[in-house]
Amino acid sequence: MSNRLRNTALTAALAVLSLVAAPAAPAAPVGVTVRAEGASTTILEVPVTSDGHDVTTPSGGTHTCDGTNGGAFPSPVPTPTAALDDAARASGVSWDADWFQDFSDFIVTRVANESATSSQFWGLIVNGKFSDSGGCQVQLSQGDEVLYAFDAFAKSAILRLAGPGAATVGQPVNLTVIDTQSGTPAANASVHGATSGADGITSVTFGAEGIYRLKAERADAIRSNALVVCADLAGAAPCTSSDSTAPVVESGFGPSDPDLPGRRLASRNGRSRTILVSWGAQDGVGSGVAHYSVEVSEVSDGPGASQAEPEWRTLLDKAPTNSLHFRGESGDAYRYRITATDRALNSASVVTDPVLIPVDDRDRGLLRLSRGWRRTRVANAWGRTVVHARRAGAAGRMRFRGTQVALIGRKLPNGGRLRVTVDGKSRTLRVRGRTGHRSVLWVSPKLDAGAHVLRLRSLGGGPVELDAVAPSP
Ligand SMILES: [Ca+2]
Numbered sequence: 269m270s271n272r273l274r275n276t277a278l279t280a281a282l283a284v285l286s287l288v289a290a291p292a293a294p295a296a297p298v299g300v301t302v303r304a305e306g307a308s309t310t311i312l313e314v315p316v317t318s319d320g321h322d323v324t325t326p327s328g329g330t331h332t333c334d335g336t337n338g339g340a341f342p343s344p345v346p347t348p349t350a351a352l353d354d355a356a357r358a359s360g361v362s363w364d365a366d367w368f369q370d371f372s373d374f375i376v377t378r379v380a381n382e383s384a385t386s387s388q389f390w391g392l393i394v395n396g397k398f399s400d401s402g403g404c405q406v407q408l409s410q411g412d413e414v415l416y417a418f419d420a421f422a423k424s425a426i427l428r429l430a431g432p433g434a435a436t437v438g439q440p441v442n443l444t445v446i447d448t449q450s451g452t453p454a455a456n457a458s459v460h461g462a463t464s465g466a467d468g469i470t471s472v473t474f475g476a477e478g479i480y481r482l483k484a485e486r487a488d489a490i491r492s493n494a495l496v497v498c499a500d501l502a503g504a505a506p507c508t509s510s511d512s513t514a515p516v517v518e519s520g521f522g523p524s525d526p527d528l529p530g531r532r533l534a535s536r537n538g539r540s541r542t543i544l545v546s547w548g549a550q551d552g553v554g555s556g557v558a559h560y561s562v563e564v565s566e567v568s569d570g571p572g573a574s575q576a577e578p579e580w581r582t583l584l585d586k587a588p589t590n591s592l593h594f595r596g597e598s599g600d601a602y603r604y605r606i607t608a609t610d611r612a613l614n615s616a617s618v619v620t621d622p623v624l625i626p627v628d629d630r631d632r633g634l635l636r637l638s639r640g641w642r643r644t645r646v647a648n649a650w651g652r653t654v655v656h657a658r659r660a661g662a663a664g665r666m667r668f669r670g671t672q673v674a675l676i677g678r679k680l681p682n683g684g685r686l687r688v689t690v691d692g693k694s695r696t697l698r699v700r701g702r703t704g705h706r707s708v709l710w711v712s713p714k715l716d717a718g719a720h721v722l723r724l725r726s727l728g729g730g731p732v733e734l735d736a737v738a739p740s741p
Pocket residue numbers: 628629630649650651652653654734735736
């Protein structure tokens with residue numbers, strides 16, 4: 269099946285391009301910065317890969333927080349409060365919010381141990397401006413900054429610090445402080461011991477090599493973002509003299525599938541061959557992640573193939589994004605290698621478990637079904653259709669390569685029996701019960717690597733529903 273990869277790599281490259289060109293592409297997690305500015309310290313300032321999801325708070329309970337709140341967006345999108353939830357969890361910081369049903373949204377009341385009072389509230393600021401909408405009703409885009417600030421409404425300015433990310437030891441650099449709410453220079457802000465002038469500019473000199481996290485502060489203003497400046501000796505490449513630690517990168521796939529340890533079924537979270545690949549990385553006190561690269565490799569299923577070097581094809585090359593969509597071939601399995609590189613060119617990679625793309629009930633060339641199956645459209649099914657056999661005698665047959673095979677479908681309350689046969693060895697399944705769509709109905713025993721034949725036959729006693737079949741390398 270590896271010759272298919274050449275076609276899919278091109279398809280995937282086009283999919284990546286269309287993702288950039290068309291914001292209407294399917295919802296995907298985005299990489300954003302989440303910051304919480306307390307009364308006297310910065311509580312949180314972390315990059316996070318986030319998507320809209322349910323949020324639970326001690327005072328507010330569990331509610332959706334994906335932009336569909338109050339009908340703000342027709343389908344789920346990443347939101348500020350879901351991003352705060354992700355960032356707080358990743359950082360081990362607790363927070364709280366009340367839920368307002370009329371408003372269909374949360375109001376943040378506490379971050380870490382800083383609670384709102386009768387006159388001091390937590391305010392939401394997105395990309396430097398106060399948000400007009402609730403934190404579950406704003407769509408975040410890649411690179412956005414989410415800021416929750418204590419006593420925000422009493423402040424006269426929202427500071428932002430900008431400047432070069434690299435400097436030479438002993439040589440001054442100019443940094444600029446602005447008030448993002450008004451878009452004007454911010455005077456009298458202190459930065460690294462210096463003070464900004466009427467034009468918002470301050471000159472800062474670093475006495476030693478290092479990675480400096482600078483903030484602009486002023487008593488009546490919300491303190492700024494951290495500007496990370498690498499100070500290096502003259503002639504050294506930026507950040508190299510102070511950052512020798514690679515980022516920690518992880519994929520958004522999470523743990524492998526409990527039914528197929530070490531594997532992941534694309535049908536677990538998705539419904540089509542276009543699967544979502546997402547990732548994130550932390551650079552700790554380093555210079556910060558500069559970009560990501562993502563490659564794909566089809567997992568070979570031939571005997572002895574495990575010794576062969578995988579052939580990696582680039583899906584994303586040195587881009588600052590945190591997700592992409594990849595369209596795989598039915599019945600194939602793919603690994604993704606995700607590499608994060610920091611500004612000092614330290615890099616780290618992770619390779620995901622194989623992701624299996626099930627063969628749909630409509631993939632006639634692969635899964636051959638006899639008479640006796642009736643197809644219906646089901647929005648939550650793999651490939652958006654399933655087949656039912658009401659009586660005994662409906663048969664199916666699939667040739668596959670690999671070491672295991674799984675049936676994907678749904679048990680029915682009045683379900684009947686299904687006989688599965690692999691390489692002549694049969695087993696009868698009673699598919700009666702209650703499960704959601706795209707459940708794993710059965711996983712075969714481990715098989716020798718190579719070619720196999722799966723046969724299915726309904727045995728009556730009630731209807732049988734089949735959605736997809738997933739071979740595993
Ligand atoms: Ca299906």
